[in-house]
Amino acid sequence: IGAASLLRVLHGAGFSSLTRSAEFYGLGLALGNGDVTLLELANGYRGLAAGGVWRAVEWRAVDPGRPIAEDRRFVSAGAAALVLDILADPTARIPGFGIETPFDFPFQAAVKTGTSHHFTDNWAVGVTGGFTVAVWVGNFDGQPMRGVSGVTGAGPLLHRAMLVTARRYAPSELPSPRAAGATRARICALSGLRATAGCADLDEWFLPGTAPRQDCDWHRDGAVVWPAEYVEWAEQNGRIEAASETAVRTTAAIKTAARGGGAQFQIVSPRAGDRYEIPPGMDPRYATIALRASTTPGDGAVRWFIDGRRVFESRWALMPGTHVVRAVTRSGATDETRIEVTSPRR
Numbered sequence: 453i454g455a456a457s458l459l460r461v462l463h464g465a466g467f468s469s470l471t472r473s474a475e476f477y478g479l480g481l482a483l484g485n486g487d488v489t490l491l492e493l494a495n496g497y498r499g500l501a502a503g504g505v506w507r508a509v510e511w512r513a514v515d516p517g518r519p520i521a522e523d524r525r526f527v528s529a530g531a532a533a534l535v536l537d538i539l540a541d542p543t544a545r546i547p548g549f550g551i552e553t554p555f556d557f558p559f560q561a562a563v564k565t566g567t568s569h570h571f572t573d574n575w576a577v578g579v580t581g582g583f584t585v586a587v588w589v590g591n592f593d594g595q596p597m598r599g600v601s602g603v604t605g606a607g608p609l610l611h612r613a614m615l616v617t618a619r620r621y622a623p624s625e626l627p628s629p630r631a632a633g634a635t636r637a638r639i640c641a642l643s644g645l646r647a648t649a650g651c652a653d654l655d656e657w658f659l660p661g662t663a664p665r666q667d668c669d670w671h672r673d674g675a676v677v678w679p680a681e682y683v684e685w686a687e688q689n690g691r692i693e694a695a696s697e698t699a700v701r702t703t704a705a706i707k708t709a710a711r712g713g714g715a716q717f718q719i720v721s722p723r724a725g726d727r728y729e730i731p732p733g734m735d736p737r738y739a740t741i742a743l744r745a746s747t748t749p750g751d752g753a754v755r756w757f758i759d760g761r762r763v764f765e766s767r768w769a770l771m772p773g774t775h776v777v778r779a780v781t782r783s784g785a786t787d788e789t790r791i792e793v794t795s796p797r798r
């Protein structure tokens with residue numbers, strides 16, 4: 453885990469365009485903030501379908517006799533199979549993309565889309581056991597396309613290209629998690645722990661030694677008891693209903709206990725001592741952080757102050773320097789954290 457080890461895996465997978473340091477990319481590397489070529493992307497996904505083994509791209513029309521680099525493994529066969537199983541699951545796409553998507557094929561295929569900052573460009577990759585198709589959509593001068601994402605832009609093109617390719621090359625099966633040694637386990641869909649009688653449960657693949665061992669303790673007596681770190685999120689997202697008043701009370705008690713008793717009110721974001729860096733080249737309008745605090749019934753609206761100045765939005769645009777973030781509830785409870793923001797490196 454961490455940007456440096458992810459960068460090593462990506463280098464292993466053939467992304468040689470990623471020439472900067474792990475510190476330069478930071479954790480955003482996991483979300484795709486590194487610039488790569490479409491060919492590297494296609495070959496990376498092909499490597500997953502090959503069970504986690506990178507292979508040099510071969511241009512058949514050019515210099516067929518030239519020796520090519522040796523194959524190398526960049527992830528385990530188990531990890532490759534699990535990623536493909538997720539990307540090939542049509543029901544997993546429904547929450548994000550809806551029931552009908554351009555990514556349903558009459559054969560097994562794993563699909564991933566991407567949309568860059570400000571809709572400058574988007575791409576979609578489809579991979580089967582037999583072939584890989586990668587599509588890029590954008591303006592060559594870098595002009596943004598308003599509201600066009602990987603689903604609406606590259607998606608329909610990928611769909612047609614996959615069907616045409618399947619007429620010439622057999623899609624065949626993707627590597628299965630079972631063949632890589634994974635087994636199915638029944639887990640709680642909410643907590644990810646081992647399902648108990650009260651849980652909404654689902655079957656999930658686990659590689660040897662990775663299945664959860666603890667029984668779910670979130671579902672108790674027909675209600676959800678949220679662990680302290682999720683209470684604030686659950687409240688803001690309407691996951692704690694009025695009907696489950698018991699759950700709220702139990703949860704609130706756990707929350708208080710977790711904080712060592714008295715202190716009910718707490719800043720959740722940013723955390724004390726957090727250090728931020730404004731990413732190089734990023735439009736300052738997008739370099740913002742969330743201002744969030746835990747609230748208990750009766751606290752009312754929270755007022756935010758940064759370095760003594762009132763902030764009216766729920767996000768704050770980062771400014772270089774050390775800052776004091778203070779939150780105040782209507783009932784007068786306060787919390788304060790100190791954060792540090794550094795300028796972009798040049």
Ligand SMILES: [Zn+2]
Nearest residue numbers: 640651668671
């Ligand atoms: Zn559960």
